[in-house]
Amino acid sequence: MIQFCEKTLLYTDGVDRERLLAGGPLYDATLWNIALIGEAANHIPAAVKGLGPTIPWRDVVDTRNNLIHHYFGIDDNAVWEIITVHIPALLPQLRGLLESLGESSR
Numbered sequence: 001m002i003q004f005c006e007k008t009l010l011y012t013d014g015v016d017r018e019r020l021l022a023g024g025p026l027y028d029a030t031l032w033n034i035a036l037i038g039e040a041a042n043h044i045p046a047a048v049k050g051l052g053p054t055i056p057w058r059d060v061v062d063t064r065n066n067l068i069h070h071y072f073g074i075d076d077n078a079v080w081e082i083i084t085v086h087i088p089a090l091l092p093q094l095r096g097l098l099e100s101l102g103e104s105s106r
Contacts (some may be wrong), residue, residue: 038064
């Protein structure tokens with residue numbers, strides 16, 4: 001999850017809303033990584049999720065499901081909010097969880 005969050009932020013660093021939402025490879029790569037964040041979250045064991053109770057696990061998985069199953073109905077405002085608000089908030093939580101587990105890999 002950390003890796004996909006980092007990629008999303010790297011790809012969109014310095015990119016304004018209009019450029020991102022104009023479509024193309026940048027938009028596609030961004031959506032793909034957001035979906036992968038949710039896919040990875042879906043595979044985190046419940047015991048580990050319990051160690052990060054403030055992480056919005058269900059919302060992360062639901063976002064993935066909405067992207068994958070409703071491609072033509074994607075809310076661009078929501079995508080922009082995920083990139084600019086939710087991922088920057090999620091990343092330190094995930095890093096903290098990983099640190100608490102004593103893990104050095106992602």
